[in-house]
Amino acid sequence: MEKTPPPAPDDGAAGGGARRFWSARRISAGLLALLLLVVAVAFLYDIAAVRADRPAMSWRRELTDQLARRPLEDIWVLLGAAVATALGLWLLLLALTPGLRSLLPMRRTHPDVRAGLDRDAAAMVLRDRAMEVAGVRSVRVRVTRRRADVRAVSHFRELDEVRADLGAVLDDTIGRMGLARPPVPAVRVRRPGRKG
Structure with missing residues (x-):
């Protein structure tokens, strides 16, 4: 019975084709999902209360009053926009980068196995x-x-x-x-x- 030789190493993986491992980022994704859930539930509860002929919650009335009164060049409006932009850029960076910088990819000797x-x-x-x-x-x-x-x-x-x-x-x-x-x-x- 003749043995088949192991597959040759993937030349593309040995050079520029070997990609880094991607991090699941479960903690940051879970925290963001929890924060969005809390905000969405608060807004939905308030909207349902207004539809049921109850007054809107004080924080939403205060927020809409502040947004209606303050001009766009106000320092607090600019600061809020800067924080939201920084948070959005951070989330985009997390989504577009592999993470797991501590793992060095090894040569692939088999197409289905990564180490x-x-x-x-x-x-x-x-x-x-x-x-x-x-x-x-x-x-x-x-x-x-x-x-x-x-x-x-x-x-x-x-x-x-x-x-x-x-x-x-x-x-x-x-x-x-x-x-x-x-x-x-x-x-x-x-x-x-x-x-x-």
Whole structure:
């Protein structure tokens, strides 16, 4: 019985085709839905009360009186418009951006499977591998979507040798992570007690 080879990696996903993960944003959507529900219920209750020959609620009478009396260039009208505009832009930004910035998309080896690696986990793997390099005393690693900033302290060996070994180890480790857009390592090595 002949085995079928696994599907080849998707070349489009390895480059610009790999998209970031979208956040569900359940909390912000739930809060907005709750706020809209409260406002809608208040207005519907007041409209039903007016239709039943009862007086309108005082807050709605006050609001309509204020809106009728104040000119458009009034500071409170402008402030309310600015707050509403900022809130609307914030909601549009939430709707149009993926979110989940902490997940790095991985190469897709199968079209139905998507995987991601947390940036903190990637930083931990790089730190552990960097600590295996001879001469490295301590390492701090910060991984972004495009870069892996590695700051190492070396207590023996030449700094250029440590930097070269670190670069080779990090390149190998980043290549083995299987990320769709591998971060570029930026390595800085210094002696203990020196800043930089």
